[in-house]
Amino acid sequence: MNTGHALIRFENVGLRYGAGQEVLRDVNFHLHPGSFHFLTGASGAGKTTLLRMLFMSLRPTRGLVYLFGRNIAKNTTSQRADLRRRIGIVFQDFRLLDHLTTWENVALPLRVMGRKQSDYQDDVTELLRWVGLGDRMHAFPAVLSGGEKQRAAIARAVIAKPELLLADEPTGNVDPQMARRLLRLFIELNRLGTSIIIATHDYQLMSQFPAARMQLENGRLEMHE
Numbered sequence: 001m002n003t004g005h006a007l008i009r010f011e012n013v014g015l016r017y018g019a020g021q022e023v024l025r026d027v028n029f030h031l032h033p034g035s036f037h038f039l040t041g042a043s044g045a046g047k048t049t050l051l052r053m054l055f056m057s058l059r060p061t062r063g064l065v066y067l068f069g070r071n072i073a074k075n076t077t078s079q080r081a082d083l084r085r086r087i088g089i090v091f092q093d094f095r096l097l098d099h100l101t102t103w104e105n106v107a108l109p110l111r112v113m114g115r116k117q118s119d120y121q122d123d124v125t126e127l128l129r130w131v132g133l134g135d136r137m138h139a140f141p142a143v144l145s146g147g148e149k150q151r152a153a154i155a156r157a158v159i160a161k162p163e164l165l166l167a168d169e170p171t172g173n174v175d176p177q178m179a180r181r182l183l184r185l186f187i188e189l190n191r192l193g194t195s196i197i198i199a200t201h202d203y204q205l206m207s208q209f210p211a212a213r214m215q216l217e218n219g220r221l222e223m224h225e
């Protein structure tokens with residue numbers, strides 16, 4: 001099958017945890033480069049599960065997943081690491097590194113890519129100011145509030161302008177005004193070419209941008225383009 005044009009393709013994917021029932025079943029969809037989707041569904045519908053499969057931290061129990069045109073079941077560990085570098089992800093629990101400052105956490109993807117600090121110094125600082133963390137740059141994650149951690153995690157996910165951004169409830173801990181600002185950041189990133197998937201319950205947020213929706217219900221995915 002030609003998967004050349006799709007950034008992501010799921011074919012008859014099912015996922016169960018352990019010996020439990022399938023949490024997701026018969027999931028079929030493809031996304032094109034440059035697309036923008038909200039991923040919705042009730043609590044427990046499987047949004048995080050789907051994002052984890054997209055980040056290759058969870059293997060489907062059946063079916064095929066193609067990312068960037070490759071069948072990910074055939075990847076070696078190092079190929080998987082290479083693909084992950086093309087993805088920015090905002091986890092629901094943030095996963096900032098405790099021993100690094102906020103600034104260092106956000107700069108990390110660029111450091112890992114081998115970029116010189118002098119080349120990205122100003123970009124990291126500017127982005128942190130934009131997400132309202134200008135005066136928290138040198139703080140360690142342990143002293144940040146939930147909303148501050150969330151904004152640091154978002155900055156880290158977008159700093160390297162990844163090909164794909166996955167965000168799990170990225171506005172769950174901030175006020176509506178900051179949520180709008182973060183949405184603008186995602187829209188701008190999308191304009192620059194990043195494909196975006198935002199898992200959210202936030203209908204107010206979704207009403208502000210006419211993105212396509214991926215809806216999970218009873219273990220199945222419906223696409224509303």
Ligand SMILES: Nc1ncnc2c1ncn2[C@@H]1O[C@H](COP(=O)(O)OP(=O)(O)OP(=O)(O)O)[C@@H](O)[C@H]1O
Pocket residue numbers: 017023041042043044045046047048049050
């Ligand atoms: N590690 C796990 N082991 C067993 N069951 C799990 C595990 N993780 C999730 N589940 C179950 O899978 C289902 C989907 O969970 P998931 O976290 O993907 O939903 P969600 O849509 O992201 O929910 P929320 O909006 O509350 O974050 C739930 O029934 C959950 O209890």
